[in-house]
């Protein structure tokens with residue numbers, strides 16, 4: 001049960017590397033973990049590995065992504081078989097493996113959004129980052145140096161993740177507010193919304209996807225209903241700050257986590273540390289924070 005937390009596939013913005021730090025602020029035992037912005041669910045997988053909660057709810061607006069999680073957890077062997085079929089095709093595809101990626105991408109955009117196709121696109125595309133055109137077409141390019149996760153390596157992780165979460169997990173693909181509205185006392189809500197900015201001075205794209213004021217309203221509602229929550233929310237890189245702070249009136253505790261050297265900066269020849277903010281709800285800041293003494297060094 002030791003070792004790194006397994007993941008299905010790399011995903012841009014994944015909290016896998018930060019999971020050990022974030023888990024210090026999550027209670028040891030509780031009823032249900034809700035992830036409204038699940039992505040590839042790094043925190044849910046880490047919490048389930050330690051059997052801290054009895055139930056889990058995974059949601060992401062991106063439905064094909066949720067289908068990858070669902071298939072992995074409910075039907076691991078089927079996902080591995082289907083992925084193996086798609087992945088292996090590239091080895092004999094006329095035109096080579098890059099052309100094969102474009103063929104699968106075309107199929108996906110024409111409506112064949114099976115979990116295996118989504119997983120293959122994620123495994124083979126640049127930085128595991130999904131990108132869609134304004135008309136909703138998946139338009140990320142393939143990483144030409146890699147063939148994508150080998151099915152043999154994938155299988156072990158998929159079975160492990162399934163063993164942690166099978167028969168305990170609900171899935172949905174709706175706006176985060178629909179999910180948080182149904183949260184109850186006893187749940188812990190972990191929210192990792194899309195970044196407000198990315199860490200690169202040359203290319204500071206703003207891909208938000210959610211409205212700041214709507215998000216603050218949602219957090220305020222959880223506060224009023226006494227529901228425990230944790231938010232990962234933008235951060236700083238070098239001397240740059242990304243994203244607007246959440247308002248002080250919400251009464252949250254802000255902790256800065258050291259996310260290590262920024263890979264974006266390294267590409268630009270700079271060594272800069274990325275720091276990511278974590279906000280704790282009122283009750284959690286009292287109940288859980290004292291166990292994470294070393295993190296107080298970073299606490300604001």
Ligand SMILES: C[S@@+](CC[C@H](N)C(=O)[O-])C[C@H]1O[C@@H](n2cnc3c(N)ncnc32)[C@H](O)[C@@H]1O
Pocket residue numbers: 011012013014015016036037038039040041042043059060061062174175176177192193194195209210
């Ligand atoms: C930073 S990523 C989460 C990464 C995740 N913590 C992980 O470890 O893989 C944010 C996710 O929010 C999803 N998202 C964006 N807008 C959303 C919305 N309105 N409701 C629910 N999910 C949304 C995106 O599809 C994306 O997967």
